[in-house]
Amino acid sequence: MEQEANCKACETLGTPEQEAKLRAVIEESKATPGCLMHILQEAQGIYGYLPRKVQETIAEGLGISLSEVYGVVTFYSQFSLTPKGKNRISVCLGTACYVKGSDKILEEVEKQLGIKCGECTEDGLFSIDSCRCVGACGLAPVMMVGDEVYGKLKPDMIKGILDAHREESK
């Protein structure tokens, strides 16, 4: 369902509520110099990511080019061009986790879900991203699913964690 709504958002501006919120954010911020970052953050909060139509609306609203908006979106890792899953997985590839083999963890997550880092499963349940340090280096290697932190991971633990979240989301 969420996936469907997200796909619609590529063509339209999502639900009437989402569109109204976006337009309100643009309207109240556009007079402030340097407001683009703020609007993009708010928009990502509304849609979960930044589809093209949303970026076009922001560009038009601010009277700047789409390439300028897109440049900022692609510069900052906090912004996403693709929809995110109900369960957002973030595998830490920071130094401590990396030396403890978090690349193998990421590989296993990708294998289990059949998608690559940065993508979202077709059922919209999971998306994978990598991050740099969540501040739990003592537990390395670490990954987060939503707000939950999983530490001291081994590849054979991944299936169980994913199954639990799948069950929870039913």
Place this chain on the structure above:
Amino acid sequence: MVNLKINNIPVSVPEGTTILEAARIAHIEIPTLCYLKDVACVGSCRMCLVEATGARGLVAACVYPVSEGMEVKTNTEKCRKSRKLSLELLLSKHKKECLACERAGNCELQRLSTEYGCDPNFFTGEELNHPLDESAPYVVRDRDKCINCNRCVAACKKQSVGAIGPIGRGYGVHVGSAFEMSLMESVCVGCGQCIVACPVGALKERTTVDEVWDAIGDPAKKVVFFTAPSVRATLGEAFGLPVGTNVEGKMVAAIRRLGNVEVYNMDITADLTILEEANELIARIQNGGTMPMFTSCCPGWVKFVEQKYPEFIPNLSTCKSPQEMFGGLLKTYYCEKNGIDPKDLFVVSVIPCTAKKYECHRPEMNGEVNAAITTRELARMIKTAGITFNTLPDEQFDDPFATCSGGGTIFGATGGVMEAALRVAAKTLDGTFEVVDFPEVRGTTPIKEATYNVAGHEIRVAVASGLGNAAEILEGIKNGTRHYDFVEIMACPGGCVNGGGQPTLPDSYRNTLELKSLRAEALYASDRENTIRRSSESPVIETIYNEYFGTPNSEKAHEVLHTHYHEDKRI
């Protein structure tokens, strides 16, 4: 004034001057790649790093302001090493096709690499193999030659087009259109200002030189060339002549030596445009048509209106550009008069412009111009043909399209179309009006305004060059702060003399010379020397109307010389 020393040479400059500008006074050129006067100044390429007292580490001279008592060193070992390192890093991922690159010999990266004795393979970078963006009929982009200086991005933003920008971050950063659209899908209008801003060969026109050679070699084809007004003012630069040299006679002689071709003067259809446009303006004034009327001779500007301001399409004059008027004229009047099948006539226009390459492909134009080549492409053809340009005698354009008015010639500079139109419109409205000089609309000021009183009519005019300035005018009209009757717009800053198809000049010229006005002066000098100043008084124009069109804006004239536009809203 601020006093400082650069390499021990005392210099006194106004406050706010950058080290780069101050160094020129001391006869020192600090190397730059990302800096371009009037276009880009961000200090990102690190080529202009110098030592300055009071600064920590090296500073970027292009953005660092001078201060009292400052001592600057531009040529220390530290500076040289730093620049060489930056260059070698750029070279590590640069597609080194330098043997046959379009910009070989004229490439700023190549020049600096040679000057600093760089080893092009000192660092082994990632082997890049991105496909060329050949989507557009006017420009080709090669991402693997790009050095991310962003001069093209700055030029495009200054045009208020914004078709390209930096994408991504870190090692993966590259220049492209939003969502990796091709140029043809993007908001690009084809002005080509990115090409003349590019220091390397990452951007060039989509060449049609081979098609022209094929036609010249085809015995079944009759090939005719015509050259736009501004080409004569810039072509010499490609042969080392000083900026602003009018090479009309040598240009004609050179084209004639490319093969069995006729060489015509596009200033003729500039004159024709003026007759049609001035009469259209008068008709709009008298019949309450959509006002203000905008000129339509610049296809980059027309595309800009269609894509970004379609609400102003009714304001565009319906006149075709001089290029397309010539195409139409040759494929109808000329073919009929000489008993030539239009299919056997191959029409080549030589233009200062890349948008005119796109214009030939517009379906409304019926392919009347077979190939449009830029000043740069013509220069290349002349060199390939082994013609020693600088020693050629001066020759005249071929009849029947040789003699033009001065009004037709100044079309190549910002304000020229307006002035030529005013000469004719004023005389038409008031037969006793003899003034032919309208200095108010000349010069490179971004937006020029004037009001003229002719035969009881008050005519408010505006002239803008550079699409950023055009956008300012359109916004002003929209919000009711600007009021005009007639507006001339040229997409490129300074007009066609500074078009995207003109010879690419190195930084050392672009950053120090007033290119736009030097080139324009060549056209204004030619106008002053012409005994015919008003387009309506050209004998060629008189013949064309007598033999074919009857009167300006006649039905036949509308059929051949006018066109229409389409909304193509893009974000």
